[in-house]
Amino acid sequence: MNNCLCDNDMDSKCKVLLVGSGGVGTIASYALEYAGKTKVTSVLRSDYDRVLEKGFSINSCDYGNGLIFKPSNIVNSVEASKKHGPFEYVVIATKCLPEVTSMIDVIAPAITKDTAIVLVQNGIGIEMEALTKFPENVVLSGVSMIGSANMGGHIEHESPDMLRIGYFENNNISQSHQEAVCKRFVDLYQNDKNQCVYDEDVKFxxxxxxxxxxxxxxxxxxxxxxxxxxxxxxxxxxxxxxxxxxxxxxxxxxxxxxxxxxxxxxxxxxxxxxxxxxxxxxxxxxxxxxxxxxxxxxxxxxxxxxxxxxxxxxxxxxxxxxxxxxxxxxxxxxxxxxxxxxx
Amino acid sequence: MNNCLCDNDMDSKCKVLLVGSGGVGTIASYALEYAGKTKVTSVLRSDYDRVLEKGFSINSCDYGNGLIFKPSNIVNSVEASKKHGPFEYVVIATKCLPEVTSMIDVIAPAITKDTAIVLVQNGIGIEMEALTKFPENVVLSGVSMIGSANMGGHIEHESPDMLRIGYFENNNISQSHQEAVCKRFVDLYQNDKNQCVYDEDVKFxxxxxxxxxxxxxxxxxxxxxxxxxxxxxxxxxxxxxxxxxxxxxxxxxxxxxxxxxxxxxxxxxxxxxxxxxxxxxxxxxxxxxxxxxxxxxxxxxxxxxxxxxxxxxxxxxxxxxxxxxxxxxxxxxxxxxxxxxxx
The missing domain is CATH 1.10.1040.10 (N-(1-d-carboxylethyl)-l-norvaline Dehydrogenase; domain 2)
Incomplete structure (x- = not known):
């Protein structure tokens, strides 16, 4: 299986969809684009108009102050993101409120058989729904240590971005493949300013x-x-x-x-x-x-x-x-x- | 021992000092004066000027709406109350915040050897300080069921005044005396509009x-x-x-x-x-x-x-x-x- 859709792409960059551009998600999209190997499509809601026009303004302890940042593509719905796909990774960086919204249902239109779902979210048991609804897809765990807040399109990023990426074990897929998909995401994300590491033990x-x-x-x-x-x-x-x-x-x-x-x-x-x-x-x-x-x-x-x-x-x-x-x-x-x- | 100081008084009414004229305390002072056997001296702080000039305004489910009420004496400190004493009963109807204020220290200047202390306050263990500092005095328990609030000198009394009065056992004083002092307070307090009863089992x-x-x-x-x-x-x-x-x-x-x-x-x-x-x-x-x-x-x-x-x-x-x-x-x-x- 060639999991890397981007190799077939015109401009060879990996396509990532990012949902949830708060303090954590916006720095994640910045990190991915900054590393140079990824085109991020960002789904925005409340900040859509402002960011489409002026971009995010960012003060970052990792990347510097006074930055203006626009992800490669900005859309206002997952449906609208599909023209920029197919996506190798779909990153969810929203707050995790399963009793309110199923984020897996929200991203479903953008998931292909080769898409890995990356949950950069807190908590225990957050992977269940993704593994149930997409049993053939790799589901990654992102444990973020960062201090960052989005105030209406302005990001104050105050403590360094440290991200541990591992995979939630899926018995329908070989471990070696899950590990490869995971390590590729680490490679896409890590750059000279942040700390992104492969997480051998997600549960721990x-x-x-x-x-x-x-x-x-x-x-x-x-x-x-x-x-x-x-x-x-x-x-x-x-x-x-x-x-x-x-x-x-x-x-x-x-x-x-x-x-x-x-x-x-x-x-x-x-x-x-x-x-x-x-x-x-x-x-x-x-x-x-x-x-x-x-x-x-x-x-x-x-x-x-x-x-x-x-x-x-x-x-x-x-x-x-x-x-x-x-x-x-x-x-x-x-x-x-x-x-x-x-x- | 003649516990009833009032019998020696010119006008034969019982003298009661009341500290804490919130929703509960103001209705208590009204009840005592309404029954006709008591002269209440009320210590006011934030409402002192207003009540001295205009009295409390009261809407009461027990006594009627649109009432104007001034206790017999209005003072702004316990020290100043002493000229209206000696008091047979000193009623504390403040919130009970022992970690902030010792109300027993506050009322101490008004306590004589014949004064009974009446604690119309919530909680468990509220009597300890009074019994320790005034081991020869009767200490009464008032358990109040009432809905009443003081909003800057205006009292909204919404659910009926039901008060259970008993005594906190004091081994230095005969039970019969404690009971008599307690029943006398019930007699002073009860009127045709409220429900005040003798409480046989304060702990319960x-x-x-x-x-x-x-x-x-x-x-x-x-x-x-x-x-x-x-x-x-x-x-x-x-x-x-x-x-x-x-x-x-x-x-x-x-x-x-x-x-x-x-x-x-x-x-x-x-x-x-x-x-x-x-x-x-x-x-x-x-x-x-x-x-x-x-x-x-x-x-x-x-x-x-x-x-x-x-x-x-x-x-x-x-x-x-x-x-x-x-x-x-x-x-x-x-x-x-x-x-x-x-x-």
Whole structure:
């Protein structure tokens, strides 16, 4: 199988479709184009008009300040992207909100039998839908460590782009092929300014990152404080360490043994900044939160494997209510005018 | 001992000092004066000028709308109240925030050896400081069921005033005297519009009310939703019932057996209103919350008695962080400009 569609292409560059041009996705598209081997087609919604006209403006710790950037192709729907395909890779870099939108259904029109799907998203269990709906396609995992935000077409990229790319095991495809497709993406992405590496153990990387994401993100979001204040006021001791130990216990029940010292590593990873994690920023903006893939799926694995995780469970149940409140505020759900009560 | 100072007084009315003229306290002072046997001296702070000049304006489900009310004496400090004493009863109807203010220290100048202290406040363990600092005085418990709010001197009293008055057992004083002092206050307070009863079992009443207060109040405050939405979105099942069962377990370990059906009673007690409990209202206003007497003391009793209460513990730890955030916003605490981190 020749997986590399681009070799047949007129200009020999690899064609990549990118959906989700937030802080992470826009730097990903910049990285791919900067490395010189890729033509990125970017699907934009709210920023479409502005970026089509003026491009993204970017201040980047990796690439420099005052940059203006237009991906090779800019479209406003996946349907419209098809004229720039077929795509060797389709990168999803949106927030992962399976209870709201199936991103796999969104990208489906752009998927061919040779397309690899790249999920640059947080959480556990995010690959299930892609593997179910596209059982013959390679599905890649992107675990991103980056500080970057999109403010209406302007990107502030504050901490370096470090991306681990691996593959979610698909038993319908040979491991050697999955590995080759994965390593090719690493080759397309890495350049002299960023750090992109092949991830030998996707499961390990995802559980490891979850130690931070399932604990510091939700607790800061629920309490409305940054990580520095949380620590000063005792919350790191009273909540975070206990919740992180629960993540380690679930990971272990799922076959992943994380070293104990990952707890202190994650707690110290924002030193010495009064850092506001992304879920706190989203909560303050009354945006939807990635609670199902960050907390819901891990808690369900814990339940299945009979691991007792009271901290994660209760934090999850509280955030589910916050999520419903946000959905009501956004008009996505309604409640009866009269409160329903038992007869 | 003649506990009734008022009999020696020129006009024979009982002298009561009231501190904390919010929604609960103002209706209490109205009730006492309305019954005709009491002269209330009210200590006001933020409403002092307005009430001195124009009185409270009151819309009351018990007493009628469009009322104007001035307590017999209005002062702006406990020190200034002393000229209207000595007081037979000193009623504290403030929010109970022992980590912020010792109300017992505040009222101390007005306490004589014959003064009974009446705590019309929520929570568990609220009597400790009074019994320690005034070991020879009767300390009464007021458990209030009322819907009433003070908005800058205007009182909206929406659900009936039901008050249970008992005594916190004080081994230095005979039970018969404590009971007599307590029943006399019931007699002073009750009138043809309200329901004030003698509370035979203060401990039972306080744990019973805590089933509501330690669960619905904090969870609504943390999630930002009213009780109706909390129920529709699953939080009553996933959080409230479990937390309420924990309150029952702590109460049991403290010698109080509450009937199981109190859980459904409390859950249904606001039907059919999309009711916003007071702690949610306070959280929205960024006011301090009564977390220590509502959650902290019960959680500490659970710890002492080895009762496992994960829901209450985690909710308490989360709210402690929210409380610190509020204290910082109010300028009551500060954090270092540079985030302290380990060397």
């Amino acid at each position: 990387s995802r559980w490891r990152k979850l130690v931070y994401n399932a604990c510091l993100n939700p607790v800061c979001a629920l309490t409305g404080v940054d990580i520095g204040r949380l620590e000063i006021w005792g919350g790191v001791d009273s909540i975070i360490r206990k919740a992180m130990r629960e993540v380690l216990a679930i990971a272990k029940s799922d076959g992943v043994v994380l070293p104990e010292d990952v707890i202190e590593f994650m707690i110290r990873s924002d030193d010495p900044v009064y850092y506001r994690p992304s879920m706190l920023v989203d909560a303050d903006k009354r945006n939807l939160l990635e609670i199902e893939v960050i907390l819901g799926n891990p808690v369900r694995i814990a339940r299945k494997n009979k691991v007792d995780v009271p901290f994660l469970t209760i934090i999850y149940e509280l955030l589910k209510i916050v999520q419903s409140r946000t959905m009501e505020e956004k008009g996505m759900i309604t409640i009866p005018k009269e409160r329903p009560v038992p007869k | 009443s306080r744990w019973r009310k805590l089933v509501y207060n330690a669960c619905l109040n904090p969870v609504c405050a943390l999630t930002g939703v009213d009780i109706g939405r909390l129920e529709i979105w699953g939080g009553v099942d996933s959080i409230i019932r479990k937390a309420m069962r924990e309150v029952l377990a702590i109460a049991k370990s403290d010698g109080v057996v509450l009937p199981e059906d109190v859980i459904e009673f409390m859950i249904r007690s606001d039907d059919p209103v999309y009711y916003r409990p007071s702690m949610l209202v306070d959280a929205d206003k960024r006011n301090l919350l009564e977390i220590e007497v509502i959650l902290g003391n019960p959680v500490r009793i659970a710890r002492k008695n080895k009762v496992d209460v994960p829901f209450l513990t985690i909710i308490y730890e989360l709210l402690k962080i929210v409380q610190s955030r509020t204290m910082e916003e109010k300028g009551m605490i500060t954090i270092p400009k540079e985030r302290p981190v380990p060397k």
